[in-house]
Amino acid sequence: xxxxxxxxxxxxxxxxxxxxxxxxxxxxxxxxxxxxxxxxxxxxxxxxxxxxxxxxxxxxxxxxxxxxxxx
Numbered sequence: 001x002x003x004x005x006x007x008x009x010x011x012x013x014x015x016x017x018x019x020x021x022x023x024x025x026x027x028x029x030x031x032x033x034x035x036x037x038x039x040x041x042x043x044x045x046x047x048x049x050x051x052x053x054x055x056x057x058x059x060x061x062x063x064x065x066x067x068x069x070x071x
Contacts, residue, residue, distance in 0.1 A: 010052035011039055014059065022063055030066075034059040 018031045038058035042051045 004048070007048055007051060011035065011055060014052055014056045017056065018059060018063065021060075026063055026066075031059070031063065034062045034066075038062065 015028075015032055015035050018026075018035065019028055022031060035055060038055040039051070041058060042054060045051065
């Protein structure tokens, strides 16, 4: 199932918000990787309306976890 343009735009907005939030501790590449990994987790799920919100939460958790473990 291909993601629609609205979801793509929402995911890009997640990247931008997380880039602003983690600017001091994470590179853009790390943030994009966390978002991509989180987004991949929801691939194929039938209900897409909340995917961007869930992706942001999962990516934030991954970025916070990496920061606390020193990665």
